[in-house]
Amino acid sequence: MEATVRETVEQKPERLLDRQVIDDQEAVTAAATVGKPFVEAPKMAMRNVNVFYGEKQAIFDVSMDIGSNEVVSMIGPSGCGKSTFLRALNRMNDTIEGCWIEGSLQLEGQDIYDPKLDVVPLRARVGMVFQKPNPFPKSIYDNVAYGPRIHGLVDRRADLDEVVETSLQRAGLWNEVKDRLAQPGTGLSGGQQQRLCIARTIAVSPEVILMDEPCSALDPIATAKIEELIAELSENFTIAIVTHSMQQAARVSSRTAYFHLGKLIEVNDTEKVFTNPEHELTEAYITGRFG
Amino acid sequence: MDTSTLLAVTAALTALAYVIGRGRSLSQAANVGGIRNLNSLPFYYGMLTALWCGLPALALLILWVIFDEPIIHALVIDSLPEQMRQLSGSELGLLINSVENIAAGNSAAMGVDPHLQAASERLISLREASRQALVVVVLCGGLLFGIFGWARVRPQLKARVQVETTFKLALLLCSCIAIVTTLGIVLSVLFESLRFFQTVSFFDFIFGLDWSPQMAIRADQVGSSGAFGAVPLFVGTLLISAIAMLVAVPTGLMAAIYLSEYAGRRLRAVVKPLLEVLAGIPTVVYGFFAALTVAPMIRDNGAVLGLDVSSESALAAGLVMGVMIIPFVSSLSDDVINAVPQSLRDGSFGLGATRSETIRQVVIPAALPGIVGGVLLAVSRAIGETMIVVMAAGLAANLTANPLESVTTVTVQIVTLLVGDQEFDSPKTLSAFALGLMLFVVTLTLNYIALHVVRKYREQYE
Ligand SMILES: Nc1ncnc2c1ncn2[C@@H]1O[C@H](COP(=O)(O)OP(=O)(O)OP(=O)(O)O)[C@@H](O)[C@H]1O
Ligand SMILES: [Mg+2]
Numbered sequence: 244m245e246a247t248v249r250e251t252v253e254q255k256p257e258r259l260l261d262r263q264v265i266d267d268q269e270a271v272t273a274a275a276t277v278g279k280p281f282v283e284a285p286k287m288a289m290r291n292v293n294v295f296y297g298e299k300q301a302i303f304d305v306s307m308d309i310g311s312n313e314v315v316s317m318i319g320p321s322g323c324g325k326s327t328f329l330r331a332l333n334r335m336n337d338t339i340e341g342c343w344i345e346g347s348l349q350l351e352g353q354d355i356y357d358p359k360l361d362v363v364p365l366r367a368r369v370g371m372v373f374q375k376p377n378p379f380p381k382s383i384y385d386n387v388a389y390g391p392r393i394h395g396l397v398d399r400r401a402d403l404d405e406v407v408e409t410s411l412q413r414a415g416l417w418n419e420v421k422d423r424l425a426q427p428g429t430g431l432s433g434g435q436q437q438r439l440c441i442a443r444t445i446a447v448s449p450e451v452i453l454m455d456e457p458c459s460a461l462d463p464i465a466t467a468k469i470e471e472l473i474a475e476l477s478e479n480f481t482i483a484i485v486t487h488s489m490q491q492a493a494r495v496s497s498r499t500a501y502f503h504l505g506k507l508i509e510v511n512d513t514e515k516v517f518t519n520p521e522h523e524l525t526e527a528y529i530t531g532r533f534g
Numbered sequence: 535m536d537t538s539t540l541l542a543v544t545a546a547l548t549a550l551a552y553v554i555g556r557g558r559s560l561s562q563a564a565n566v567g568g569i570r571n572l573n574s575l576p577f578y579y580g581m582l583t584a585l586w587c588g589l590p591a592l593a594l595l596i597l598w599v600i601f602d603e604p605i606i607h608a609l610v611i612d613s614l615p616e617q618m619r620q621l622s623g624s625e626l627g628l629l630i631n632s633v634e635n636i637a638a639g640n641s642a643a644m645g646v647d648p649h650l651q652a653a654s655e656r657l658i659s660l661r662e663a664s665r666q667a668l669v670v671v672v673l674c675g676g677l678l679f680g681i682f683g684w685a686r687v688r689p690q691l692k693a694r695v696q697v698e699t700t701f702k703l704a705l706l707l708c709s710c711i712a713i714v715t716t717l718g719i720v721l722s723v724l725f726e727s728l729r730f731f732q733t734v735s736f737f738d739f740i741f742g743l744d745w746s747p748q749m750a751i752r753a754d755q756v757g758s759s760g761a762f763g764a765v766p767l768f769v770g771t772l773l774i775s776a777i778a779m780l781v782a783v784p785t786g787l788m789a790a791i792y793l794s795e796y797a798g799r800r801l802r803a804v805v806k807p808l809l810e811v812l813a814g815i816p817t818v819v820y821g822f823f824a825a826l827t828v829a830p831m832i833r834d835n836g837a838v839l840g841l842d843v844s845s846e847s848a849l850a851a852g853l854v855m856g857v858m859i860i861p862f863v864s865s866l867s868d869d870v871i872n873a874v875p876q877s878l879r880d881g882s883f884g885l886g887a888t889r890s891e892t893i894r895q896v897v898i899p900a901a902l903p904g905i906v907g908g909v910l911l912a913v914s915r916a917i918g919e920t921m922i923v924v925m926a927a928g929l930a931a932n933l934t935a936n937p938l939e940s941v942t943t944v945t946v947q948i949v950t951l952l953v954g955d956q957e958f959d960s961p962k963t964l965s966a967f968a969l970g971l972m973l974f975v976v977t978l979t980l981n982y983i984a985l986h987v988v989r990k991y992r993e994q995y996e
Binding site for chain 2: 367400
């Protein structure tokens, strides 16, 4: 997707680099989120969220909900703050020096930035899958068993075996690895590694799964498998997925959020976003008028 | 013209060759329609011409410097009268020496053998001639070859390839020098050791439990049996190294973990250089710190506890050596821990692991091979360390595992065997080479394993 975007840039330089961007700035400054940012009985509710990296503000006043068992996709140009916002949802930004957050973020009514809150159970409830597959340098089995072990989710070895097997099965990897569970996870192909990471995440049965461009390193077949998996997972889990592929967003999600320069421009039913967007910036983006 | 002026002139000539070689390529480029039609950039043509000028000149200079003295001496000897030429090699050497002395004006001019006087005059004139010839030969050589190189400059000439090949050869030469030096050291140690093993059996040396390298100089001397069992030395080395590693590995590793995983950027910026200051303290300073502060402290505290601690103990040397090695372990571990990709930590945090779980179960296992490699390098450092042990652990070759007694190490014995006036071919002196050889083999093995482990670790993330 990046490549196509760049090609577009090269084809239409004058529009993109001059007029359009200046227009953007004005439009963005004026923007208030349009569409359907809020739902009834949300799983996660974010209100007036600002995220700063030191002096630099990366997210401006974002408010939206994520409903239970809903798949929300987040799209927008590179550098617009999608990852930043996603990482704010399970406090992964805590590990970045100089990063701080304002506003209210709630998981089932509980403030997740409450200073008294322990981030460890929070992250067990809100799991994360990263853009680049990052299996631990351990065996496939130990990769999946890692979460259940540190959270003490199972007492007996047999139970652990079962958790590992079901997680791998749900991630669609079981058949490929069942005979080589003792081999290192780093020895798998990129697509298999990414599914291993998903299996690892669902092994702790989080309620919400955050995925940051989970398919960006994968071929179309592996991508299709993961999209299938997302559809399946949405029966039990709430999923927020960042993607650069609008087709992917259209295929997997029920609502789509469009970010631009750190602002949330529009949140709407996915179909509506891609057929009849309310905001001109959204329209400009999905029709490929700028990256 | 003396040699340094000659060198400067040659350098200037070479620079000139660069300029005109480059100029020629430029003017040829104009004929064929621009630099793009040259095989290489003008820079390479200039370099090639410069190499053609400079390298032969340098080679001639070096050859001349190597061979002119022997040739001059031979010529001087030829001019001596018949009966002097008949002398044996070493006597001739002496003769040449006195000729040299006369030539240098060191001998009284009076009462000197007229033949030698004549020879010394001949020596001086030959030297003078040689020096002038050298200038002519080197400059003419440089000039001729330079012109040849200049004439070769054509658009088709693959100047870049040739220049790069030359530089590659120069690099190869440099690495060969390092290798050859190492090889030379190893061989000389090996040959001296072989001489040692002619007097003392190899197995007595390796397995002998007694070390007292005093040889009887007179047959009736007492108390100088000469026993060359190296086991006590290696046990002592092992004991001290083990104590040092017990101090250095946990401390260094924990410090590295703290610095790379917990410490904020500002603290890190202060603590890391401070830790590295430890590595900059000369070992001799550690040595007297060990001997004058730590060893007496241990002895006194031991006395309070009712332990019998000798005033020079393995414990004191080992502790201080451990402190010395801490920065070594910590900075190597810090590097490998930092090399563990952040994405692994994120993955672990994303599953709800705490920082310490992440460190114990993800970061350390991922960094372990590198850490092991670092520790092995530190071990070979500890084994080779001498100063601290000389000063703090004593010289008595006790075969003991008790860290409170005084022990000695291989390196310390090598030092004591070779300081002072020694006969060079006594087994006592030669045993130092055997010890050195053993030590070399041990540290080489350790380093080899360490490098191997480290390399294997690198492959994992590339
Ligand atoms: N660790 C950081 N320190 C400082 N600034 C950061 C950091 N991470 C991100 N940023 C800045 O915050 C802004 C948003 O970055 P973010 O990674 O959220 O973008 P993104 O929408 O995920 O982009 P992409 O689609 O390329 O992944 C960018 O301008 C980026 O430069
Ligand atoms: Mg991103």
